[in-house]
Amino acid sequence: MAAARPMTVAYFSMEICLEQAIPTYSGGLGVLAGDTLRSAADLRLPVVAVTLAHRLGYFRQHLDADGGQTEGPAEWRPEERLQAVAQTVTVQVEGRPVVVRAWRYDIRGVSDGVVPVFLLDTRLPENSPYDQTLTDTLYGGDSRYRLCQEVVLGMGGAALLEAMGYGEETQFHINEGHAALLCLHLLERQYAGRQPWEANVGDVEAVARRCIFTTHTPVPAGHDRFAGDLTREVLGERAATLDALQLWEGTELNMTRLALRCSRFINGVALRHQQVSQEMFPEFPIGAITNGVHAVTWTAEPFRQLFDRYFPEWRRDNNYLRYAITIPVEDIRSAHRAAKQAMLDEVERRTGVHLDPRVFTIGFARRATTYKRTDLIFSDLDRLRSIATQVGPIQIVYGGKAHPKDENGKAMIRRIHESARKLGDLVKVVYVENYEMTLGHLLTSGSDVWLNNPMRPLEASGTSGMKSALNGVPSLSVLDGWWIEGCLEGATGWSIGADPGLTVDPTADIPELYYKLERVVLPLFYGMPYKWGEVQRNAIAVNGSFFNTQRMVMQYLQNAWAPGSANEALIAAPTA
Structure with a gap:
């Protein structure tokens, strides 16, 4: 030994x-x-x-x-x-x-x-x-x-x-x-x-x-x-x-x-998830440490260069992302345009579908399973057509795998393709197969808004919206998982439904989703570009600076891995 x-x-x-x-x-x-x-x-x-x-x-x-x-x-x-x-x-x-x-x-x-x-x-x-x-x-x-x-x-x-x-x-x-x-x-x-x-x-x-x-x-x-x-x-x-x-x-x-x-230490991966887990296992004390993402890995190259220019310490200390609030809005918008074009180029390379960089682009990529409600936005195609016609054009990029034994998840992917055919060029929809790390990086950094609409309270945390936030992409999301903690309405993104508790009527999220798109999100994107840029900047400064694994790992270190005075021994120990 x-x-x-x-x-x-x-x-x-x-x-x-x-x-x-x-x-x-x-x-x-x-x-x-x-x-x-x-x-x-x-x-x-x-x-x-x-x-x-x-x-x-x-x-x-x-x-x-x-x-x-x-x-x-x-x-x-x-x-x-x-x-x-x-x-x-x-x-x-x-x-x-x-x-x-x-x-x-x-x-x-x-x-x-x-x-x-x-x-x-x-x-x-x-x-x-x-x-x-x-x-x-x-x-x-x-x-x-x-x-x-x-x-x-x-x-x-x-x-x-x-x-x-x-x-x-x-x-x-x-x-x-x-x-x-x-x-x-x-x-x-x-x-x-x-x-x-x-x-x-x-x-x-x-x-x-x-x-x-x-x-x-x-x-x-x-x-x-x-x-x-x-x-x-x-x-x-x-x-x-x-x-x-x-x-x-x-x-x-x-x-x-x-x-x-x-x-000796048990935790859920968001505050809401801790509450749900505590209800499931009342005999055990369960705490909360909200998930994060690795900032350098999931930040697109245009934003890496931008952060390096304004606060180069961010790679070593993610807290410096808070200072993104001082970056000029036009610099944020310029970096996003580059990230968006990189995404659209790769989508076209993989699928042959050309998407317009000027058009509002929704990103939705995650495991295709029933509770994620991947096809919720297609619940009323006439309403979606009306929004795209009356307020501004929309295009949607999808990615995600269904487990080989999940027939409901596979059926959901087929429904998205069927909806795409019915919508035609009015609302362009493309589903990119074989979702993996590289595609996830491009979609989370290049979309204009990140959509997430799971059934509450089934989203333990979710991390794709955190990746988006690092790249100035706000979320439009159901109040579940991490988004309860990250949503500052109109500042870092937008909620779908006001009640973070259990969903009594799952269909209630459908009109709310369409309302936010029609009355709030699209008018801001097309009508007030500077204000939209401020939301992008807030997403980085508020959410990117907190919802990262550097903060998360430090919480594990302080609260779980080596409680009390053992922290010093752990920090001082040499790396294997």
């Missing part, structure tokens, strides 16, 4: 967005994880991360002319890009030994900080053909496959870090419940030398002192649950610890509840 290391935070996440060429993410959770680690590297914090290699990625999306989605693998070969870690470990899966290795990817910060990410891989000849696939596909397979994956992530990842010398000083940050089985591994280490049935609440408390849990899902159905019989088959004798410590939820293994029981 390697020599023991100083205090470290080990960040576990089923998906992490590292870069475009490494398709180890599906959407917001993975992008948040990557941004978190980029800011940790910027701040030179001793953080390491663990995820799976996902050799076949999430999937590549293809859309036919009618919006029908088909999927293909997004294959990559870690051995061609990354350095292999010398250590391997073995975990028991369904009574079989499964060998786990890892590949190292280094995230480098703005100075000399480095956060290593270890991507676990079971594609080894020692493993059975089935076990070699366990680290292949993100969110693929059946419940058995998913649980076996989570054994590799949580238990295999924790064992690998031990083999590499990350010892008892290591703090574990569980980013969503997929990695919660690392708690089971830590419990076994805690009661080593005793039998499982001798484990007690003191052992749970000892493990909890080392664990932090961030929950991202505001609905019960979104939390991983596995049937008791399946869990016992996969875990084998290790299920005895769950029995002894009553870590089941009825007859099921609930990964969220396992993480909740075994963590």
Whole structure:
């Protein structure tokens, strides 16, 4: 075993967005994880991360002319890009030994900080053909496959870090419940030398002192649950610890509840999400640390150059973005024109559709699933036509994948294509297939307004609107997730619906959306360009300066990772 290391935070996440060429993410959770680690590297914090290699990625999306989605693998070969870690470990899966290795990817910060990410891989000849696939596909397979994956992530990842010398000083940050089985591994280490049935609440408390849990899902159905019989088959004798410590939820293994029981700090990812989560799990104290995005990564080049000119310290200290309020409005508008043209050029390159840079352009790009209500703006096509004719032309750019098994999400994409045909050139609509990091960067920075209209309260946080804000793109959004905190009506953007509470009648948002477009947003865009520029500037200065992962990571540091005097030890520890 390697020599023991100083205090470290080990960040576990089923998906992490590292870069475009490494398709180890599906959407917001993975992008948040990557941004978190980029800011940790910027701040030179001793953080390491663990995820799976996902050799076949999430999937590549293809859309036919009618919006029908088909999927293909997004294959990559870690051995061609990354350095292999010398250590391997073995975990028991369904009574079989499964060998786990890892590949190292280094995230480098703005100075000399480095956060290593270890991507676990079971594609080894020692493993059975089935076990070699366990680290292949993100969110693929059946419940058995998913649980076996989570054994590799949580238990295999924790064992690998031990083999590499990350010892008892290591703090574990569980980013969503997929990695919660690392708690089971830590419990076994805690009661080593005793039998499982001798484990007690003191052992749970000892493990909890080392664990932090961030929950991202505001609905019960979104939390991983596995049937008791399946869990016992996969875990084998290790299920005895769950029995002894009553870590089941009825007859099921609930990964969220396992993480909740075994963590000393628990948080939701926005203030509203914390309130919803507290209602779901009233027996656990749940706090709030609102998400952010990595400022340098998601700022378009024209705005990077603009910020470098006015306050070059912004890359090192995102608080300097507050000073964007002093940038002349015309400079903001000029940078946006360049970012918008870059987006429109790429849309035309990918789709063949030419969009007019003078026309008000709505951006909407995120996972295509029912609660996101991707097609809400097409609820009344006659009203939309009237607005475009009477007030000013509109064009809309879409992106987003539906999960391969989400037939409702796929149907929503087809409805958007159908609406686009009916609207024709009066309201041009283009859906760009295979939404990924590069396209997300262009759309969030190049749109004129960022639209988001989920069903309340199902948006835990949302981060695409934060990316837009960095680029002077205001949001038009339902008051849910982060937007409750970020919306200053008419100053940083606009709300859809005034009540941030639960939606009683989901259709009530439709007339409100059309009203805001017709009476507020479009008249401002076309009739008062200087005032519009002030809103753009406010979005950067107010929201861009706060909703970033540098602020978020500092909150984790101060409140979760190393409470009290331990902060000094964590900050002083050398980077791995």
